[in-house]
Amino acid sequence: MYDELPKIFGDSAEDEFTKFLDEQNIPFLRIIQSKYKKSFSISKALTDKNYACRPDFTIYTKNEIFHIDVKKRYKNTKDNRFITEFSDRFYLWTYEIKELFCLQNKIQLPVWLAFTDSAIQCTFFYASISSINEFYLKSNELLKNKYSNTYEKFKYNCKYIFIPEVLLYNDLSFEKGFCKKLNEQFFETEAEYLWKNYMGNT
Numbered sequence: 356m357y358d359e360l361p362k363i364f365g366d367s368a369e370d371e372f373t374k375f376l377d378e379q380n381i382p383f384l385r386i387i388q389s390k391y392k393k394s395f396s397i398s399k400a401l402t403d404k405n406y407a408c409r410p411d412f413t414i415y416t417k418n419e420i421f422h423i424d425v426k427k428r429y430k431n432t433k434d435n436r437f438i439t440e441f442s443d444r445f446y447l448w449t450y451e452i453k454e455l456f457c458l459q460n461k462i463q464l465p466v467w468l469a470f471t472d473s474a475i476q477c478t479f480f481y482a483s484i485s486s487i488n489e490f491y492l493k494s495n496e497l498l499k500n501k502y503s504n505t506y507e508k509f510k511y512n513c514k515y516i517f518i519p520e521v522l523l524y525n526d527l528s529f530e531k532g533f534c535k536k537l538n539e540q541f542f543e544t545e546a547e548y549l550w551k552n553y554m555g556n557t
Contacts, residue, residue: 367427369385372412372423372469376414383412383414385411385412408454408458410424416530419465419532421533424468444517445523446515449514452488456488466483480523481524481527482523487518490522
């Protein structure tokens with residue numbers, strides 16, 4: 356079973372995200388959730404049996420308001436409890452998907468996650484709970500149809516999912532919100548593809 360990084364590292368990730376937001380001049384509100392320092396109050400309407408989570412931040416971009424949950428998760432681990440094939444992916448517990456998606460439906464504002472696996476000077480990657488929930492439900496639907504005889508066993512054992520790279524964004528700014536910043540290698544590969552399409556291998 357996967358272990359979450361110690362809470363002290365989770366707090367440090369939230370501290371780093373605070374610094375990042377300040378550096379980017381993105382207005383925000385932070386909800387402190389540490390057992391040692393709490394600063395939040397939850398509406399009774401949000402505390403029914405279908406809701407048990409709260410975001411770490413509310414951020415304000417030029418065109419939209421988002422709630423952000425910062426997740427400090429291991430990645431690229433050599434721990435043999437991890438499936439090697441997917442060890443380069445962030446993971447999310449299935450109960451977290453349900454709680455965060457429920458939160459989004461209740462407050463009617465988009466909820467996003469900020470993933471990192473670094474303790475300091477964090478690099479963050481972002482995914483919307485809507486896209487993660489859609490991926491989770493669609494995957495389960497496909498697996499149920501394909502492996503109907505053993506699906507219930509899979510469903511019982513499936514406690515977390517791995518987040519595909521295609522769902523992740525790597526940039527956040529006040530002007531643009533979340534976006535995917537393409538690296539130089541992407542442009543080189545695509546330029547070569549375009550060249551070979553018209554010129555072959557010459």
